[in-house]
Amino acid sequence: MRKVSHHEPITVSGDPDGTGPMQMHDAGAVNHDAGDSQSMGDRGDAAAFKNIQNDRDSVPLDDLPPPSAVEPPLPTQYLDEDGNPLSKNQAKKLRKKLEWESKREDRKVIRKEKVTAKRERRRAARQAEAEPGTGDNNQAQNTQQPKKTPPQRAVQLPVTFLVDCDFDNLMRDNERISLASQITRCYSDNKNSLFRAHLAICSFGGKLRERFDGILGHYTGWRGVRFLDEDFVKAAEAATGWMTMHSSAEDGPTGQKGEEGGELKGVFSKYAAIPDSEKSRLKAEGEIVYLTSDSPHTLTELKPYSTYIIGGLVDKNREKGICYKRARAAAELCEDKGTTTNIKTAKLPIGEYLEMSSRKVLATNHVNEIMLKWLECGDWGEAFMQVIPKRKGGQLKDQGAGEKGGEVESDGTQVGHGRKVEAGGEVDGDEATAVAESGNIA
Structure with a gap:
């Protein structure tokens, strides 16, 4: 018999008039009965869940929908x-x-x-300079300022730099973006150069062209550059025509030599005084040279009425020797067809001028800029120093340690004649040679 605690309430029930038997109800006993009812309900729910699971397992797998029909589409x-x-x-x-x-x-x-x-800032600065000052300010304004040297007129030379972009299927998306930036830099460097070359982009198509048409749509307004669908052989043949266009005083509408094709000035001024018969022969002897580090020939100078082809390829040096093979295949094809087009190969003379300490890659725009600098100064060593990045390290061969008493900076870089020599490009084996065929500089 269960004992009743004095803490538990006891209720008394009976007849209203008090004649019936009295009954005591224990609250704890009532709660106990409620708990038993709850546990019975839980057991009923578990049984129902088990029945549902059995029904689901009995469904054939062939009747279930495929995952693609249930999962939300991406x-x-x-x-x-x-x-x-x-x-x-x-x-x-x-x-x-x-x-x-x-x-x-x-x-x-x-x-x-x-x-x-x-x-607005420039306008305000000009107005401030134009207003008359007083005292020391007026005296300072009256001081004669040195006159700025007027910029020289850019001179068009009869030489062509051709970027071969027929490597679209060998590059990744990020490499095409790098090549597009390098082509943009080639255009900018040539436009701002004192002596300009004819710049052309051949085999212009594929995803590279899609990027130019989309992101770089303003390229259609560029002046002084040609975008061609033809390959480098046909583009080089066409370059012969535009380099000789209006190349004499009687041909030019304004009486200026080389208005369209180019003038024999700068490094080409030595050809300006030759007879007309020699000039005709010089035009006929114009070369087509594909720049590649694998060539056994070294480029010593740029010649007028010649076309120099730069491989427009950014591949992190995966496709080794592809530009040399491409040039040789094109040359053999021209020989088989019996055409007069003669395609040669050459490499920039980095090994003759620079001492390199590692194997580096030279970008397409760097090859273009090096040749533009050579057109200004006629010195390969100076052109290399002005263009190749400092981070590549290197020095001219005639400025080596111990030869001219060069000093060594704290970072270990050798300095000769008071200036640090920059270097870059690709080193092919024991000899440093320029890579015109590949290269994004990371």
């Missing part, structure tokens, strides 16, 4: 061209690209605001 921007899901890294890159594209208009607005603010 967004279309996270699928490749074949409809397969992208990896996490690829999806992340694509997401960043879409974010960058979505903010294009905002960047344009910011650039315009910066340009406007810069113009």
Whole structure:
């Protein structure tokens, strides 16, 4: 018999008039009965769940829908061209690209605001200089300022630099972006050079052209550069025509020599005084040279009415010797066809002028800029020093340690004649040779 605690309430029930038997109810006993009812309910739920699970297991697998019908589809921007899901890294890159594209208009607005603010600052500075001053300021303004030397007129020379871009299928997306930047730099360097060359981009197509048409759409307004669909052989043949266009005083509409094709000035001035018969022979002897480090021939000078081809390839040096093989195959094909086109190969004379300490890669725009510098000074060593990045390290051979008493800086770099020599390019074996066929400089 269960004892009743004095803490538990006891209720008394009976007839209203008090005649019936009285009964005591224990609250604890009532709660105990409620607990038994609850446990019975739990056992009922477990049995019902087990029945549902048995019913589900009894469904044949063939009747179940495929996972693709149940899972939510991925967004279309996270699928490749074949409809397969992208990896996490690829999806992340694509997401960043879409974010960058979505903010294009905002960047344009910011650039315009910066340009406007810069113009306002210049205008305010000119007004401040024009206002008359007093005292010391007036005296300082009356002091004669040295006159700025007027910029020299850029001279067009009869020589062509041709960038061969027929390597689109060998490059990754990021490498095509690098090549597009290098082509842009080639255009900028040639436009700002004192002595300009004819610049042409051949085999211009594929995804490289898609990038120019999309991101770099302003290239259609570039002046002094040609974008051609033809390969480098046909483009080089066409270059012979535009280099000799209006190349004499009687041919030019304004009476100036080389208005279109180019003038024999600068490093080419030594050819200006030769007879007309010799000039005709010089035009006919114009060369077509494909620059590649694998060539057994070394380029000693640039010649007028000649075309120099630079391989437009950024491949981190994966495709070794591809430009040399491409040039030799084209030369053999021209010989088989019996054409007069003679394609030669050569390498820049880095090994003759620079001492290199490691194997480096020279970018396409660096090859272009080195030849532009040579057109200005006629010295390969000076051209190499002005163009090749400092981080590549190196020095001219006639400025080696111990020869001219060069000093050594704290970082161990040898300095000769009071200036640090820069170097770069690709070193082919024991001899440093220029790579015109590949190369993004990382």
